[in-house]
Amino acid sequence: MAGGLLLAACLLTTAAGAQTDGEGLSPTLANIKNTHVVHLGYRESSPPFSFLDQANRPIGYSLELCEAVVDEIGVEVDDPGLKIEYVKVTSDDRIPAVLQGKVDLECGSTTANAERAKQVAFSPLMFVAGTKLMVPKASGISGAADLKGKTVVVTKGTTNEQAIHAVDKKLGLGLNIVVSPDHEQSYQMLADGKADAFATDDILLYGLIARHKSQDKFRVTGDYLSYDPYGIMFRKGEPQLTAVVERTFRKLGTNHDLIPLYNKWFVARLPTGEKMNVAISPQLEDAFKVLDDSEGAN
Template sequence: MMRASATLFAAIGLTIVFAQTTLPQVQDAPIVRLRGTLAKVHDAGEITLGYRADSFPFSYLDSADHPIGYSLDLCGAIVAAIARAIDSPSVRTKFTRVTAQSRFPMVMAGEVDLECGVTTDTSEREQRAAFSPTTFVSGTKLMVQRGAGFKSIFDLKGKRVVSIDGTTNEDAVKFFDDKRKLGLTLLSVTDRAEGYAMMEEGRAEAFAADDVLLYAMIAQHQAQRQFIVVGDYLSYDPYGLMFRRDDPQFRDLVQATFRELAQNGDLVEIYHRWFIRRTPTGERLNLPMSPQLQEIWQALGMPE
């Protein structure tokens, strides 16, 4: 577990936007009595953020093994708003690694206060956890070998398709396999690195995952000549930062932070930092904001 004062992130190379010169000045409503997450953070003097180690550019490790990424920058703005709301000069931040399989149990058990990864917000999942406003809109697509001739899931009849256990991608592939009687051999892995290795070694014909993560993985491995992303979307996956349910005080703070980020332009700036410009680890995705995400953020107050 890593601990750091908010004011130390610039010194250790993290790109989380904690510095007071770049933070959104959210006008938090007066809080008479702290409850839930805010009370916990106030009493402990720290917040626990969950991060993913392999979800570039949302949440991953840099060369010094520090968690960085788009989702962590957004969480950084929330941590700064928490510090103001509880009238603390800073909030210590403890980073805890989560996986696709462990993220929900850890949030629900209070081991993680705010999950900063690539979790899809669905109505079913909202029965177990709460979510921030949408941070990104993605969907399930397929990564296949370039030149293999596969253009959609229907071309993969009888083939091997790998996906990460416990994800909406796995659910989407199972749905199409059952509905269209494709006879797929469905393979499960615990993370993206394992899935990519299976593709490289020829142990699967396709890797089903969110399209943005597939494009990012290809960019990270400089594998544009080896792999390609194909097919129509098999699912709709709006991402959100995840936290505990039944905590209206914290929910209101998260929503207020996102509204301020949208209105002052910081949401767009953070997006460009990770999807348009070169990332701190050297990759460049050149991925414009989707019309769906633009509409969602405009509803929060982002200028058109």
């Protein structure tokens, strides 16, 4: 895990000594200042990171982190009254949404990896997850090796899709791999008996089970099939924007706000009524502590 955290840290664009073009703002920040609006990309069914409440309003851990970034953007562009517009994205269209300027910050459950870092920038680490399997409780599946010849559903455009293809090839499982547009549809395929397993990040599986109150129907099983450090995604090549995002995380770390924020969404009861009850991992706690220490070093 330590090596993975190091990789995640290396993916970040160094903001130290960042200069803007002339005296102006970077393109994203200039547009925000001109329009007084920040566009936040959200997911409909990635609890507790980014999902809809009973009134169909976007809420979640990732969105609250993004809202803190918006406050810091307001300081940077000298506009404390910035408005937020929420834009729905899926796992398949989230990167194009960032690249095309449809969203300024993507606030979901997105893995920061080297391949994606060629196209977009990522915030400091906000969560550590990995691919596991959701299966019916009555099934005999306890890991990938038990999937031989079976149907596995994955969500399109995710690292989990790549992980399942890799394990299928490695173990010669002869899987029938089907894709769906979003996590909710993937869950529904499993619930309807159209798949034997649903493969995605373990924390998202726990979130879906909690949301659907289906603890008596499904369980999460197997070894990790991938390592997935999460970050907030934004446009690459804008050092000033990167500096604002990193400054937000350092401030949250220094003020000791990150662990209470984590507990609000992962340990306490959610606004929608369910409870995840997932304690913070040592790896993530260490990453938050590094943010605290980095502020003191600056």
